[in-house]
Amino acid sequence: MDLHLKGKSIIVTGGAKGIGLGICKVLANEGALPIIIGRNETDNQSTLAEIQSLNGQAHYITAELTNPADCERAIKDALSIAGRIDGLVNNAGVNDGVGLEGGNYDSFMASLHKNLVHYYLMAQYALPELKKNKGSIVNIGSKTAETGQGNTSAYAASNGGRNALTREWAVELLKYGIRVNAVIVAECFTPLYETWIKTFDHPEEKLKSITDKIPLGHRMTTEEEIAHMVAFLLSEKSSHTTGQLIHVDGGYTHLDRALG
Template structure:
């Protein structure tokens, strides 16, 4: 299927690693121009090298509100347009109810939610001009809970709510807004976490066995393929949707043999 993404300028926050890196690679393969916004310039550039150098990067600390504005301004200075925004940057940082604090909770909201709003806010004039699309990356934690990660769960609940709210607010501009919800996706960060557990191989098997479709982890490429579709004209009548690319983890009975 031709997605007609050639030469589209698409921002991907946290695009240097993990799911974000997978999204950047798929977009580049589709002919789009991915623009990575992430805190580490060398990581950003390293990922762009894998695309053959196609794309652009802006080093920005997204927990700083001013850096969000500067990043969008730098992109507009170079390209004078924005066709899509993928809000992806964030981290499951384990700020819990029992052992967290006000300061840690608020810091986590800035890591995981506030910049979603700010990037969309500053990119919106350009997205209105291009009738572009926004895709928010979310997590199952907003629905399933996980334990020990109050701030991250709250942030993902906020991401889901903003997706629906923006879809309504931006209808009149033809700007579509959707979310891709991730459950268990095997990334380098996930792999490092698994290795901290007793008997990592068995731990990974226990997790994978709970995923109904194929008893396996979702790949970054599978997430990225859905993101590309939602950014494209092929999903032209899809907005306000939370799309679960999770092998049925959230909504299917995990007791299925």
């Protein structure tokens, strides 16, 4: 399916690794110009080289999005590079394990800045261009906002905020024709996820215990499957879809995990 994204300039935060990398590769394959926003220069360069090796185009901007000034600079730099902004994918974040019992004020607030505040700032700074081009916003979220996980209060709160902002912005931006949706992730095997699995004494057994509970196929969601939904939501093919929280998770969040 041609999503008619050719020539569209799409900002992807956290675009150098994991789900963000998958999104950038799919967008480039569709002929769009993903602009990678990441904190690590080496990772950004590596992702750019990978996309170029696949005959795609991309640019990157190195920025620390927990710094509000970097959020503003990233949007300005993206506009200087591409001349326009047609879409924003808010993806950067980390499940940093700031719980209720073991957390504190400083770590909780720092996690909100890692996982939520920059979603707001990036959208706000990109808004003039998105209004001009009737662009779209896609927020990447996590099932933790709906299911809970334990020992991750700040991350769960951030994802609850991402869901709420998706609905709120969809309402506020209706008058500009800007669509806002979220893709909710449950169990996706990213490099960060792999690192977490390896912390267990028997990582293969732990992974199997998780995949056994994923109803559709008893397997992890792939980065590419997330990315294809994101590309669809950025495109005119989803022209009457806004304010939606779309779970790409093999039924993990909402289907009975006792299904065998």
